[in-house]
Amino acid sequence: MSTTVRAAAKINLHLGVGAPREDGFHPLDTVYQAISLYDDVTVSDAGEDTIAVSGTPHIDVSGVPTDATNIAVRALAEAPCGGPHHVQITKQIPVAGGMAGGSADGAAALLAHDRLHDLGQPDDVLLAQAARLGSDVPFSLVGGTARGRGRGEVVEPIVDHGTWWWVVVPAAVGLSTPEVYRHFDRLHPDAPAQPAEPTELLAALASGEPVRLARALHNDLQEPAIDLRPELGDLIALGEAEGALRGMVSGSGPTCVFLCDSQVGSMEVVTALSASYDVVLSAIGPVAGAHVVSTREAEWDLR
């Protein structure tokens, strides 16, 4: 048997970062949104543990490990039973792009394993497994628009009355998340313990009004990401000059995302940025968290 789960990329509409905790993680107050770029993870019963990774044409998957360090493989090790398994990952989410691509694969593998073996584990059990895999992984299970606190793993859905149109510009070379956090610490040695709260952003989401949301977007990791990659500042300025309501770095970067006023507006920004950038994508949010898209007999069962 084999089960395929689809999981979405995330962006952070608000990312408030506090001073590092004793365990080295930063306290966050963030608002995640799942947007319509997806990885598919298929988990199959197999004779031995194997993994294969492929990508849609705009994705360079060469940086994705195909050993026990792959987060989907770590997810299966976290799961309570079963195996061996074959894991097939098909990536559409940029790698090391600040869009939680690895986290999406971890969440997808947890859910696929649960459904493949008909375990029906309760949500809180899956969410606890997800939190052990990484700070962004619980949100990848939940999806939609949600507030994240703690180190990002404590996730609570929030009211969002909009359908938001985004333009997404990945970079050819990724950025390391720990490196961006370390640079934040260098730039802000006196950061407050409590991260900035998303008060106006929550009101903007409830209003469904794009201009209001654009004004409220906030990312404390944007400054360190642009300091490490100054060209991201040029990209954001260009997108805004071409009609986006607001551009920002996605999470720890280097992917940049642009909020647009409508589908037509987003197509105009895609066209304009495509003159200068190789890969320019369009996406909507919010979309669902990790969900099963197929369950079938594996090929070797059918022979």
Ligand SMILES: C[C@](O)(CO)[C@H](O)COP(=O)(O)OP(=O)(O)OC[C@H]1O[C@@H](n2ccc(N)nc2=O)[C@H](O)[C@@H]1O
């Ligand atoms: C930048 C964000 O994507 C924003 O949502 C996340 O905070 C990153 O989440 P993630 O990639 O799932 O992060 P994890 O796998 O848990 O941690 C990777 C590394 O990022 C840093 N990290 C992560 C989360 C956090 N709240 N504080 C941190 O300092 C730590 O150096 C950690 O070792």
Ligand SMILES: Nc1ncnc2c1ncn2[C@@H]1O[C@H](COP(=O)(O)OP(=O)(O)OP(=O)(O)O)[C@@H](O)[C@H]1O
């Ligand atoms: N399934 C996976 N897909 C992508 N990268 C993976 C995976 N498993 C492990 N990795 C490793 O994790 C690193 C970070 O990849 P990922 O695509 O999750 O970054 P990211 O989107 O910036 O993460 P985040 O936004 O959660 O900080 C990669 O460089 C790679 O070495």
